Amino acid sequence: MMEMNKEVVMERFIRYVTFDTQSNDENSSCPSTPGQVVLAQYVAKELGKIGLEEIAVDNNGYVTATLPANGRPQGSVIGFISHMDTSPDMNGTPVKPRLVKEYDGKDIVLNKEKSIVLSPQDFPELTAYIGQDLLVTDGITLLGSDDKAGMCAIVSAMEYLLAHPEIQHGKVRIGFTPDEEIGRSADLFDVPAFGAEFAYTVDGGEIGAIEYENFNAANVMVRIQGRIVHPGTAKGKMINALSIAAEWQQMLPAGQRPEYTEGYEGFFHVNKLSGSVESAVISLLVRDHDLVSYEKRKSFLQVMADTFNAKYGPETIQLEIKDLYYNMREKIQPVMFIIDLARDAMEAVGVVPKTKPIRGGTDGARLSFMGLPCPNLFTGGHNFHGKYEFLPVLSLIKSAETVVEIIRRVGIR
Numbered sequence: 563m564m565e566m567n568k569e570v571v572m573e574r575f576i577r578y579v580t581f582d583t584q585s586n587d588e589n590s591s592c593p594s595t596p597g598q599v600v601l602a603q604y605v606a607k608e609l610g611k612i613g614l615e616e617i618a619v620d621n622n623g624y625v626t627a628t629l630p631a632n633g634r635p636q637g638s639v640i641g642f643i644s645h646m647d648t649s650p651d652m653n654g655t656p657v658k659p660r661l662v663k664e665y666d667g668k669d670i671v672l673n674k675e676k677s678i679v680l681s682p683q684d685f686p687e688l689t690a691y692i693g694q695d696l697l698v699t700d701g702i703t704l705l706g707s708d709d710k711a712g713m714c715a716i717v718s719a720m721e722y723l724l725a726h727p728e729i730q731h732g733k734v735r736i737g738f739t740p741d742e743e744i745g746r747s748a749d750l751f752d753v754p755a756f757g758a759e760f761a762y763t764v765d766g767g768e769i770g771a772i773e774y775e776n777f778n779a780a781n782v783m784v785r786i787q788g789r790i791v792h793p794g795t796a797k798g799k800m801i802n803a804l805s806i807a808a809e810w811q812q813m814l815p816a817g818q819r820p821e822y823t824e825g826y827e828g829f830f831h832v833n834k835l836s837g838s839v840e841s842a843v844i845s846l847l848v849r850d851h852d853l854v855s856y857e858k859r860k861s862f863l864q865v866m867a868d869t870f871n872a873k874y875g876p877e878t879i880q881l882e883i884k885d886l887y888y889n890m891r892e893k894i895q896p897v898m899f900i901i902d903l904a905r906d907a908m909e910a911v912g913v914v915p916k917t918k919p920i921r922g923g924t925d926g927a928r929l930s931f932m933g934l935p936c937p938n939l940f941t942g943g944h945n946f947h948g949k950y951e952f953l954p955v956l957s958l959i960k961s962a963e964t965v966v967e968i969i970r971r972v973g974i975r
């Protein structure tokens with residue numbers, strides 16, 4: 563039976579979240595914020611202390627290290643990856659985590675002064691953790707379990723394996739990336755240098771989560787050219803770009819929006835609209851797990867553009883469709899044993915695996931298409947990117963144990 567030291571793991575997590583590593587998409591350098599470099603260097607030092615090898619922090623702030631094989635005939639080299647940045651959506655400093663001991667099932671007052679309460683009425687999933695210790699925020703910042711819980715689970719697993727040489731294993735690579743929250747963490751990830759046959763991101767939510775399906779995703783800009791004329795003499799001459807924008811949105815399938823969809827249901831999502839009579843721009847997201855229906859959605863938009871151009875004149879609508887990422891399922895399917903491996907490992911440490919399609923993307927999706935199949939494992943955190951974020955300590959421990967158990971099982975087939 564594995565015995566992770568709960569105090570050590572928790573202390574490590576609390577240490578990581580005190581680093582301000584909020585990323586910033588307005589800065590094009592990598593990492594986008596200096597705080598991430600500070601954490602990268604800090605964790606690199608820690609990895610050295612616990613005894614990992616080949617520790618490197620590259621010029622872009624990516625941290626990699628190796629846990630060498632210890633006696634097991636070399637099988638697959640596997641990797642574990644998490645990201646160091648926190649979301650720009652919510653204040654990320656100073657994070658002051660608080661430990662709620664043996665949660666009693668009632669409201670948790672996060673901030674008395676501001677009357678911010680984490681309540682099971684709003685978040686019924688809390689009741690699954692009655693009796694457990696929870697890490698919560700002070701109501702002012704996010705907690706940062708996305709993804710410092712992942713970092714913590716990986717480092718704690720490495721520490722555990724180095725302290726338990728009786729557990730034989732092959733070579734393991736670990737990687738910590740910057741700027742995942744702004745969609746850039748895979749950009750400069752050196753897959754060949756990482757040198758793993760497959761890897762897992764440890765960046766998921768509640769205990770047991772294992773994810774290997776995500777959206778196919780395109781971002782679309784709809785540029786609308788109107789014609790401004792003095793309103794007093796506009797009859798038959800003015801083309802109001804704002805009216806066309808409204809008409810455009812009305813023509814999108816009404817039920818296929820984020821607020822009406824779940825599971826494997828795709829959507830169109832207008833997330834920004836700006837303009838005047840003369841011109842307007844609509845920013846629109848297209849998301850679908852199924853590649854065929856994803857392509858259909860994009861051609862539907864093209865047909866809409868053609869229809870509008872026939873009605874209002876050529877070049878009234880200009881469409882710009884940019885594919886962002888694809889469903890990693892296609893790349894995982896040929897190596898499904900890595901999903902089974904993770905499921906078996908979870909069960910071995912007493913966790914019930916839960917497979918769910920991701921309604922978004924992950925670093926792993928892009929890495930999978932870069933040649934590193936990379937499903938996503940739970941960290942244990944809930945309510946990411948906000949002040950109601952919380953992390954059950956036991957879930958974090960189980961995340962670290964899952965990492966250990968996967969490593970132990972690789973090659974025993």
Ligand SMILES: [Zn+2]
Binds near residue numbers: 645708709742765
């Ligand atoms: Zn994350």
